[in-house]
Amino acid sequence: MKVSFGVIQAITRGLSSEGLVWVDKGGLELQGCLIMIPKRILEKESKDESSDDNDYVPYVPLKQRKKMQLQEIEKKLGRASALKEEELQRESTNEESSDHQEAEQEEGQEEKDEGPKAHISLLDQHSELKKKAEARKETAREKLLKEEERILESVAEKKALMGVAELAKGIQYEDPIKTGWRPPRYIRSMPEATLEKVRKKYHILVEGEELPPPIKTFKEMKFPKSILHGLKKKGIVNPTPIQIQGLPTVLQGRDMIGIAFTGSGKTLVFTLPIVMFSLEQEKRLPFVKGEGPYGLIICPSRELARQTHEILLFLCQCLASDGFPEIKCGLCIGGVPMKEQLNAIKRGIHIVVATPGRLMLMLNKKMITLDVCRFLAMDEADRLIDLGFEEDIRTIFSYFKGQRQTLLFSATMPKKIQNFARSALVKPVTVNVGRAGAASLDIKQEVEYVKQEAKMVYILECLQKTAPPVLIFAEKKQDVDAIHEYLLLKGVDAVAIHGGKDQEERTRSVSQFKNGEKDVLVATDVASKGLDFPEIQHVINYDMPEDIENYVHRIGRTGRCGKTGVATTFINKGVDESILLDLKHLLIEAKQLVPPFLANMQSDSEKYLNIGGEVGCSYCGGLGHRIADCPKLEAIQTKQAQSIGRRDYLAHSSADY
Incomplete structure (x- = not known):
């Protein structure tokens, strides 16, 4: 074994090194003398030699070396920051930890709790774990509710639904309008608990201050005998739940x-009270030429306005037949010559039923004034406010010269619309019979999967389910015309209405259908809101509407006034999933049969559909989603984003040419 010169020199310092040739494990032969070298030194030297000879260190690229250096620095910094964190934790022992640390502590505690405990039964352990899981679930719900409140606030209208003059002058009405009507004394003397029992019996939910009492008969509401006889002729003997609480209000x-x-x-x-109020005004001081109206009713569609006008004429005729003064009613809708409407108004008028477009035109041209108008009713109010008529309604409010009594009615009234509408009301009373947007329980809803190309043929098969009359709804005007033509070719007595037809043809078609001259009416959604066809037994939805509210209005044309009806809806892969989920939960709520292809549909947000006392979406009223996933809200926001700057561009280009 060879030993390096440095080792020997270190050992034999001060001695001559001549004759140094070999060494063994025990010592060193030098000039005839044996010098002993410690074994540990020899082992170290041999180890160094072996590492020099055998260990090969590979080449490390510069990039990797820098990375290794950074890792070393991070480790050192990590140790330093860990020490600092420990010191900060010791200093802030009395402060609250973050949500993430709390979650980690809870998870760690759960892991401990899940272990075997001799002194706690498994049942107690299970209940304890269940409580902790529910607590965490409540936290998630609270976060979701806060997020939904933020979304609802961001889309809520900041501008009150009031007239321009009222907003400019800061006019605020504190007390409702006073009328001469009072409930019978024995009803006024009833304790609140008794009145609440009546509301509970008829499933009436009421909100507001100083609630009027519910009254169960028309006679106790002090209507004239001629009105009672007229209602009896129409088959109306006892008031419905909405009338029991709504009419006294x-x-x-x-x-x-x-x-x-x-x-x-x-x-x-709203029609009965407006007739009685107009009668009271006429008896006090008769209306003269050019005066009026005292009451105004606004409807979203011409057909609904015409139907409401016919009801008012019937009630006024009942009063006139019993010797009461004549109450004049006018109809202001598009598609009808304005001359006839103006002649009726010039003679003096008590009540006007109008659509927003024609009313706005007549107000702008000063053909009609609202100086003495003190009664405003909006039928299908959510449609009026939500679908483009909002600015028109706000402008109409500006033409009132004093305080008015405002009434809003609809079958679907989401929270957004209710909150917005309250800005125009004085101490409002909200009367709710059933959930807003719920379908009538008297309607049997059937949902069938039909391919797009098979729909037209399948309509004939569906017509065999019930006897006529039957109402068929389609989303597009072209589909309405195609279905109408197909049914006529097959020998079915059918008529059709949509926005593209002139008013005379629309009126004639509705009249023929109501009178039983035609068996089938094919229509778009213009016939879905408010129209009363009492004998309809079957409604067919040729396609699923894009809005679940429209579906509720469509099927509501049957099963009216306590009668039963059938609604058949065609769906296929072309229908949006969110609408199908809304439909699924609407069927479940109405205790209807849910077809398997709908029952198997699931969404991520279904576990949060009923939280905070609010079911489904607070924006559109759909039951299959929350406001965070609302397709209607998303569509409106997209439309608004697309229209930004477009009007200015179009105005500029038109001015150039």
Whole structure:
């Protein structure tokens, strides 16, 4: 074994090194003398030699070396920061830890709790774990509710639904309008607990201050005998739940939001009082030429306005037949010559039923004034406010010269619309019979999967389910015309209406269908809101509407006034999933048969559909999603984003040419 010169020199310092040739394990032969070298030194030297000879260190690239250096620095910094964190934790022992640290502590505690405990039974352990899981679930719900409140606030209208003059002058009405009507004394003396039992019996939910009492008969509401006889001729003997609470509320002069399912008699709640108030004004001081109206009713469609006008004429005729003064009613809708409407107004008028477009035109041209108008009712109010008529309604409010009694009615009234509408009301009373947007339980809803190309043929098969009359709804005007033509070719007596037809043809078609001259009416959604066809037994949805509210209005044309009806809806892969989920939960709520292809549909947000006392979406009223996933809200926001700057561009380009 060879030993390096440095080792020997270190050992034999001060001695001559001549004759140094070999060494063994025990020592070193030098000039005839044996010098002993410690074994540990020899082992170290041999180890160094072996590492020099055998260990090969590979080449490390510069990039990797820098990375290794950074890792070393991070480790050192990590140790330093860990020490600092420990010191900060010691200093802030009394402060609250972050949500993430709390979650980690809870998870760690759960892991401990899940272990075997001799002194705690498994049942107690299970209940304890269940409580902790529910607590964490509540936290998630609270976060979701806060997020939904933020979304609802961001889309809520900041501008109150009031007239320009009222907003500019800061006019605020504190007290409702006073009327001469009072409930019978024995009803006024009833304790609140008794009145609450009546509301509970008829499933009436009421919100507001100083609630008027519910009254169960028309006679106790002090209507004239001629009105009672007229209602009896129409088959109306006892008031419906919305009328039991709604009529006393309106007669007492209170502002009201009325929500009830389709076919529940909402129209009488505002037509009967407006006729009585007009009669009272006429008896006090007769209306002269050019004066009026005293009451105004606004409807979203011409057909609904015409139907409401016919009901008012019937009630006024009942009064006139019993010797009461004549109450004049006018109809202001598009598609009809304005001359006839102007002639009726110039003679002096008590009540006007109008659509927003024609009313705005007549107000702008000063053909009609609202100086003495003190009664405003909006039928299908959510449609009026939500679908483009909002600015028109706000402008119409500006033409009133004093305080008015305002009534809003609809079958679907989402929270967004209710909150917005309350800005125009004075101490409003909200009367709700059933959930806003719920379908009538008297309707049997059937949902069938039909391919797009098979729909037209399948309509004939569906017509065999019930006897006529039958109402068929389609989303597009072209589909309405195609279905109408197909049915006529097959020998079915059918008529059709949509926005593209002139008013005379629309009126004639509706009249023929109502009178039983035609068996089938094919229509778009213009016939879905408010129209009363009492004998309809079957409604067919050729396609699923894009909005679940429209579906509720469509099927509500049957099963009215306590009668039963059938609604058949065609769906296929072309229908949006969110609408199908809304439909699924609407069927479950109405205790209808849910087809398997709908029952198997699931969404991520279904576990949060009923939280905070609010079911489904607070924006559109759909049951299959929350406001964070609302397709209607998303579509409106997209439309608004697309229209930014477009009007200015179009105005500029038109000015150039």
